[in-house]
Amino acid sequence: MASSSSSSSSTQTKKIYLTAANGELFEVEEPVAMEMETVKSFFDFGNEDTTKDMILPMLNVSAEHMSAILDFYRKHLEFRKRIPPPSAEEVKAFDHAFLENKSNEQLKELIMAANFLNTKELLDFLTDATAKRIKNKSVEYVRAFFEIENDFTPEEEAKIRAENEWAFDGVDED
Template sequence: MASPSNSASTQAKKIKLESADGVPFEVEEPVAMEMETVKLYFAGNEDAIEDTVMPLPNVLAEQMPAILDFYRKHLEFRKRYPLPPTEEVKAFDDAFLENKSNNQLKELIKAANYLNSKELLDFLTNAAANRIKNKSVEYVRAFFGVENDFTPKEEAKIRAENRWAFEGLDED
């Protein structure tokens, strides 16, 4: 029978994170360490993990559950499958994006970028690219919040010179 001290040491450490809007999150160490920013914050000071609250000034509480869910599930997949992606991984990823608005997707990209979470950032930027693929200039401008700085005459000239780029676009 394990002693109380042994069972406590076998439990996964929790890392305390605090979102930009002041919401605390206790995250399993393996999940938190998927985020390079968190890993670097605690590098060389692993003893401080359980006593320190790491602020995340560029991540809102609204984004954290999705980010944590993504990494929990992907860690599970990596443990179960030697070579993801499998159909199960693809199904999870599709469901993960299913109800995300363009604005939510962009906010998650900003959070993943701040957290230096390569796997999540690659996944989200690919999703954004898929959403704007074969769309009109107006759609892409609206998606990214870019104001048109061409005069109508300049834009007409560019469209005439590059007609091929405006053919066969999907409906917005």
């Protein structure tokens, strides 16, 4: 059993068990699991037979992304509980390190996992990071990033570019 729980001073914390798409089991502290509305709604549904000992399958989330998401929320919950609160620079440094080695493909997959898990804070953070990655990029870069097929003919595209020349000023090199 792969356990992604971090050690804490309180061994009394209830655990929620989640399985990733590949079947890897994650033992998750209840406060961390409750950051995911998909998990939370299962327990808030009012089903009296629901126990925290159940294993919830998260079939749309890979083990790699589940682990990253759990790490993100463990750290952000720690930040929220800290007295005095951490500096904005410390939070930004963690967030930067979280994304530092993520490829565009990994970022998009994390967004899909965060969306499936309905984790607003992380989803907002990831979509903002995506916006920053595509800011001032060429149309070709953005198409490649989102895997969008160009359905314009070369003539149509040339006409649109000519009519909207201003939109291409200041575009970064890809």
